[in-house]
Amino acid sequence: MSEPKTYTLTQLCTSIKNLIERSLYEKYFWVTCEISGINEKNGHRFLELVDTHDNETTAKASGIIWRSTYQRISSQYKEETDKIIKKGNKVLVQVEVTFKEVHGLRLDIKNVDPSYTYGDIEKRRAETIKKLQDLGLIEKNKRIKLPIIIQKLAIVGSPNTSGYKDVLDHLDNNPYRFRFLHQLFSATVQGDNAVSEIISGIRMAQLYDFDIIALIRGGGSKLDLDIFNNFSLCETIANCRLPVITGIGHESDVSVADLVSNINVKTPTAVADFVIVRAGDFSARMEKKTKDVLIRAQRKLSFSKERILNNSGLFKALVTGIIGEHSNKIGLSKQSFFSKLSEILQFNDNLLKDNSNTCENLTLRLIQRQRNLLSVSLEKIKGIISFQTQSSSQRLRIKRNSLQSLSIRNYSLEPGKLLNQNERLRINISNTMKFENNRIKVDSKKLELLSPLNTLKRGYSITKKARKVIKEYADVKLGDTILTKTSKLLIESTVKKVDHYE
Amino acid sequence: MSEKELKSYDAAMTELDEILSYMEGDHVAIDDLEKKVERAAELLKFCNDKLRNTELKVKKIIEDLEIK
Numbered sequence: 288m289s290e291p292k293t294y295t296l297t298q299l300c301t302s303i304k305n306l307i308e309r310s311l312y313e314k315y316f317w318v319t320c321e322i323s324g325i326n327e328k329n330g331h332r333f334l335e336l337v338d339t340h341d342n343e344t345t346a347k348a349s350g351i352i353w354r355s356t357y358q359r360i361s362s363q364y365k366e367e368t369d370k371i372i373k374k375g376n377k378v379l380v381q382v383e384v385t386f387k388e389v390h391g392l393r394l395d396i397k398n399v400d401p402s403y404t405y406g407d408i409e410k411r412r413a414e415t416i417k418k419l420q421d422l423g424l425i426e427k428n429k430r431i432k433l434p435i436i437i438q439k440l441a442i443v444g445s446p447n448t449s450g451y452k453d454v455l456d457h458l459d460n461n462p463y464r465f466r467f468l469h470q471l472f473s474a475t476v477q478g479d480n481a482v483s484e485i486i487s488g489i490r491m492a493q494l495y496d497f498d499i500i501a502l503i504r505g506g507g508s509k510l511d512l513d514i515f516n517n518f519s520l521c522e523t524i525a526n527c528r529l530p531v532i533t534g535i536g537h538e539s540d541v542s543v544a545d546l547v548s549n550i551n552v553k554t555p556t557a558v559a560d561f562v563i564v565r566a567g568d569f570s571a572r573m574e575k576k577t578k579d580v581l582i583r584a585q586r587k588l589s590f591s592k593e594r595i596l597n598n599s600g601l602f603k604a605l606v607t608g609i610i611g612e613h614s615n616k617i618g619l620s621k622q623s624f625f626s627k628l629s630e631i632l633q634f635n636d637n638l639l640k641d642n643s644n645t646c647e648n649l650t651l652r653l654i655q656r657q658r659n660l661l662s663v664s665l666e667k668i669k670g671i672i673s674f675q676t677q678s679s680s681q682r683l684r685i686k687r688n689s690l691q692s693l694s695i696r697n698y699s700l701e702p703g704k705l706l707n708q709n710e711r712l713r714i715n716i717s718n719t720m721k722f723e724n725n726r727i728k729v730d731s732k733k734l735e736l737l738s739p740l741n742t743l744k745r746g747y748s749i750t751k752k753a754r755k756v757i758k759e760y761a762d763v764k765l766g767d768t769i770l771t772k773t774s775k776l777l778i779e780s781t782v783k784k785v786d787h788y789e
Numbered sequence: 790m791s792e793k794e795l796k797s798y799d800a801a802m803t804e805l806d807e808i809l810s811y812m813e814g815d816h817v818a819i820d821d822l823e824k825k826v827e828r829a830a831e832l833l834k835f836c837n838d839k840l841r842n843t844e845l846k847v848k849k850i851i852e853d854l855e856i857k
Contacts, residue, residue: 435798436840454797465840478808542838569798573836580829584822591819 300388307386314383315397320348321377330354332372336394350382350394360399369400370510407507412516413748415543419518422729424525428549431530435497437562440469441492441500441529443478443485450505450555452535458560465566470497476504481514486523493528499543499562500529502544505553506536515542524548534558635777654731661727668723694703760787798839801832 296474304569324335334350348400352360359369371378381398419425440458445450451471458467472492474484485502492500502524504512514520515535521543528585530549534557535542552561714747743749749772750757757763771778808825811817821824 319800434838435802569802570837570840573805573833575801576802576809577820577829577833580805580812580826582807583809584826587812587817587822588819686829 297388300386300391304386304388307384307392307688311384315381316384317379317381317400318347318394319377319379319403322374323347325372325374332357333371334396348392348394349390350380350396352396356397362400364401365675367401367508367510368399370508371399371404373510376404376510377407397581404747406512408516411513412543415518415521416546419521419525419543419547424521424522425547427525428527428531428547431549433530433549433565436566437498438465438467438566439497439499439631440467440562441472441473441495441497442469442503443472443488443492443500444503444555445470446473448476448505450503450534454501454503454534454559457556457563460561460565461563463563463567463570465563465570467562467566470495477507477511477514481518482520485514486520489523489527489531497529499549500531501534501555501558502531502548503534503558504536505555510693512542515544516544520544521547532558532561549607631777631779635772638777639772639775657727657730664723668719672719743772746774748773748783760785798836801836805829805832 318336320336320338322334323337326333331354332352333353336348336350337344338346357368360372364371370376377417378395379402380396380401381400382394382396385393385395387393416425441452442451444454458469461467470492472488474488475481476485489502504515512535515533524533524544525547533542533545533548533551534553534555535545535551536554542552542576550561552558583670750769751772752763752767752769755762757769763769763785765785767782767784769780769782771780808829812822812825
């Protein structure tokens with residue numbers, strides 16, 4: 288058995304190198320892979336490239352970007368370069384297969400097509416959105432009602448960024464001089480720890496009494512902002528107890544964090560401005576409404592005033608009208624009262640006149656009767672007297688005769704005695720006459736005194752009720768209408784009170 | 790009036806709206822007018838104060854937070 292032929296490793300590697308160079312020299316391939324590791328040395332980039340399928344590594348290779356190549360790529364893609372050629376990214380690279388005895392197989396990267404990497408980001412973004420949709424999380428944070436005023440803000444972001452400083456500057460120096468409370472929950476917004484720090488920042492912030500959580504990140508490239516497409520981060524935002532406002536600086540695309548947040552604005556300062564404008568708007572609305580209340584109050588007042596004025600005018604007219612009407616009525620009443628009164632007076636006057644006439648007639652008649660009586664008496668007296676005289680003369684004659692006869696016989700009888708007897712008779716008659724005359728005089732005086740007319744003239748009055756003179760207590764009662772007759776007036780009155788008096 | 794507690798901006802806004810719509814009605818008593826205007830001013834003042842002044846309560850929360 289012959290000894291098998293042995294080669295040194297160098298020999299083997301050299302022949303592999305020759306083999307590869309012969310068949311693959313200056314042949315370039317576009318390869319998709321994931322960068323699983325990256326190291327820089329003297330401007331050269333040493334990469335670990337892998338390919339995975341269902342989370343299993345299916346291929347692995349080393350890669351290198353020489354400094355000159357890297358500079359060329361960088362001049363084309365500027366700052367994006369570092370973000371494309373970055374651990375964890377899927378890349379499409381143009382490679383030449385090289386083999387060095389010392390380093391083994393190595394892919395010499397000549398070029399990069401970033402669109403593949405972007406496409407991968409897009410793909411992952413779409414996957415995240417789909418997953419969130421399936422869980423019903425896209426709208427979840429949006430359903431939380433934003434307070435009418437946002438005054439207490441938790442800010443999740445990086446403290447030493449201009450974005451954060453601008454936010455504070457806007458909030459603290461707002462033109463309305465509103466006071467906002469803000470508290471930073473520090474989280475780095477780039478690099479491998481960004482996602483976990485942002486998540487813990489949000490979780491921490493929602494333990495406190497804030498109105499909102501502002502998630503801010505200054506301007507960055509598409510790849511920078513890829514962390515905001517992270518599923519866990521977006522899930523945390525969606526499930527946050529407080530409304531989350533995102534202000535992630537980017538120009539065109541919207542991150543998934545923006546999609547799930549309550550409100551998204553373009554930049555960190557826009558978050559501050561949103562909050563300020565909201566408060567300013569509320570304040571203005573408030574002032575406007577208060578002004579409206581005042582205006583309405585004024586309008587109401589002036590309206591009321593006007594109404595009062597109108598009413599008072601109307602009232603005055605009404606009152607004047609009513610007063611006029613009443614004074615007319617009073618005038619009429621007065622007239623009718625006076626005419627009635629004069630009528631009554633006339634009537635009573637007439638009545639009185641009639642009464643006095645009757646009285647007078649009666650008196651006259653009485654007087655006449657007395658006179659008649661008197662004249663009858665006189666006649667009687669005359670008769671008596673003449674009889675007496677006659678009988679006296681008779682007797683005288685007889686006596687004279689007898690005297691004559693006696694004188695004849697006795698002439699010495701005294702003539703004086705006869706004279707005396709005659710005288711006595713005459714005095715007797717005249718006394719009787721005088722007496723009778725006096726009696727008549729007294730009688731007519733008495734009659735005069737009895738006449739009621741004279742009594743009335745002296746101020747007495749007669750009070751009657753229903754043509755009956757009131758004398759007794761029983762003749763009159765309260766409310767009776769009574770007529771009082773004085774010498775000149777007839778007064779009708781109503782009884783208010785009846786009293787005995789001594 | 791002051792017994793009615795002022796709590797939130799939303800409540801203030803709602804109340805102002807109520808006052809306004811009440812005042813738009815025909816049956817506003819003049820006696821009420823003064824009260825309503827007073828209340829409106831009170832609401833505005835409350836909101837302005839709240840907007841422009843720090844709430845001690847939250848300040849305290851923040852302070853606690855910073856100690857940690």
